[in-house]
Amino acid sequence: MKATLDREGCISCGLCPEICPDVFRMAEDGIAEVYNEDVPEEAEDAAIEAQENCPVSVIKVED
Numbered sequence: 001m002k003a004t005l006d007r008e009g010c011i012s013c014g015l016c017p018e019i020c021p022d023v024f025r026m027a028e029d030g031i032a033e034v035y036n037e038d039v040p041e042e043a044e045d046a047a048i049e050a051q052e053n054c055p056v057s058v059i060k061v062e063d
Contacts, residue, residue, distance in 0.1 A: 001039040003047050006058040007031050015053055020046035024059075 003023050005016070010031045016024035017032060022043035027033040039047045039061065051059040 001044050001047065001061055001063055002037055003034045003039050003051075004037070004060045005032060005034045007033060009056050009058040011056050013055060015055070016050040016059060019050040019053065023047050024050060 005024070007027075012026070012030050012032065014026060014032070017026055020043055023034060023036045023039055023046075024032055025035050044061075047061045051061045
């Protein structure tokens with residue numbers, strides 16, 4: 001699975017790194033980023049949960 005995040009639409013709520021710290025983190029500029037594009041198998045469910053719970057729907061997790 002691969003994860004992407006549209007940083008321009010991010011509102012910096014911090015939910016994605018809280019749900020899935022293996023894939024997402026808050027960058028130095030305060031906006032979330034994907035630092036592990038290839039989602040580890042053990043983090044797939046959490047990455048999908050982050051996508052489903054993103055309040056502005058800027059996360060995509062796909063095969």
